Amino acid sequence: MHPILAVFKKELIDGRRDKRAVMSAFIFPIMAPALVYFMLTAIIELRDSSKSITIPVEGAEYAPALIQWLEERDVTIEDFSGDAKEAVKNKDKELVFIIPSNYQEKLKALKTISIQVVLDGSRTDARPTINQAGNLLRRYNREVASLRLIARGVSPEVMSGIVETEVDVASKQERTAQALNFIPLYIILAAFVSGMGIAVDSTAGERERKTLEPLIINPVERYQIVMGKWFAASLFSSLGMAMTLVLCIVSMLQVPLDQIGLTFNITVTQILAMLIATLPLAFLAASMQMFLGIFAKSFKDAQSYIGILTILPVIPSLYMTFKPLLTQDWMFGIPMLGQHLLLVDILGGKSVPMIGYFLSAFSCLLLGIGLSFITAKLFERESIIAN
């Protein structure tokens, strides 16, 4: 058996039996998509405008036309009497309309009628109902105003000088991809989380348990030992990424995105493209962690270094969220940013230039090989191997 393969196989067996490593490798890929599912579903429910609402109304009898108009628009009207402010404060009601008794009088006199909307601005759960009720009132206002103008022989168009018409060039899928920005972030994070246990255990762990000295007495080149370990950690990392990717997609398909005007479609080709785009990152993440791991004298020591490393992949994704850049080819060459851009484009159904795949894979693998090479050199150092 080739020494690289021997080391690789041993690390896989060792890693698979390491409950700590397996837990840390696969809790994230399961938890992250589940969390996303519940969060998105909750957000959609809050933003859903198609839901029919109930409005408690005080003095409904003064404005039968308005009440009828509201009922035609799927609003359930509830007669309310008593202290409206108290009821809203106690969270008995989300809001209360108070129609004044002089409603008809003012309507006939063409005066402005004031309808009080009693609400609690600190209640986020009542926000959608309040917004919808407010929208309905404004629409009714425009209808009343238009009728008043027509009665005077004036076209209602006089009232609207300019109208804005949005032309959104983003496809529905692209808008969805934008809203699902966290998926690339999670996949990139998974690369760092899933391989960590085995990367650290096979470097800092070997030093801590004093197994490094017996290991390197064997007639094997140090780079072969490092490569075997590197491939094993990369395999864990890529499995974690693939799991996160697939589970994120599965959970996205369950979220009722159509209720907020987005659609999420994905083809097998897209999934494969995403896997290919992210795979090189697994190798980079593992090599970074092994590099740091070899400096650490113990597992705990290594975890504190590597914890800081995990912040790294979040930076490009966060930057892109707050300050989106126009994608240029060279950006694919920056590890992690490249993967982020690729994933966003693939998710958005855009055609990704081949150079994008090539540059991102090339930069990750080059950096990974470089770091592993340095790690192999460190394995030659007496201060590292001989305590």
Place this chain on the structure above:
Amino acid sequence: MIKVQSLCKSFNEITAVKDVSFTAENSVVTGLLGPNGAGKSTTLRILYGLVKQDSGDAHIDEFNVHTHRVEAQRRIGVLPDSHGLYIRLTAREHIQYFGRLHQVDENELATRSDELIRLLDMQGIADRRVEGFSQGERMKVCLSRSLIHNPTNVLLDEPTNGLDVMTTRTVREIITELKNQGVAVLFSSHLMHEVSRLCDKIIIISDGTVVATGTTDEIRESASEENLEDAFVKLVEKVI
């Protein structure tokens, strides 16, 4: 055969090995005797390619341990100073891992590991994970994994340290067995009785230099003392 010539090695300001030369022939058990910190472990570490000497030469058979490290390492079986084991692997997996790193053929690996497990009386623990093994059991795992490739030279760093009587016996039997097979055995120890009982040749190291070489009798004579322990103390004190 193991050959060491004028070895010298310092760590920062401390000179661990000043001037060490000796030969360990095939079919001979050579003992490296010296007080703690005399340079025994460092000499062995240079021999098995863990650290590099500042000057001097070390050869395993005809291979220079520094310029032909891997070739030299193929020819040695080592029980090093650290007895670290992978707690989640079984005893047999340890033996096989090291065998594969020595590129032992898979069929031979299976028969040879069975043989070693029998030889070291490990049948009951061979397929258990090593976590929770006793000191003696761990030592057996270390010893068997270092012999899996039938080395022609064996280096043992304090092989009986902290072992019970039964295991110590097994280790002694194995050393004798290796010698009969024509293997060059080099082992370090600070235990006088161990060395005098097992070794055909003794090398006494003190403060990084060889102070005496020869059989037990020769060493007693050169120090003009009745027993080895007195001879040892006398020789070592002369240097310090």
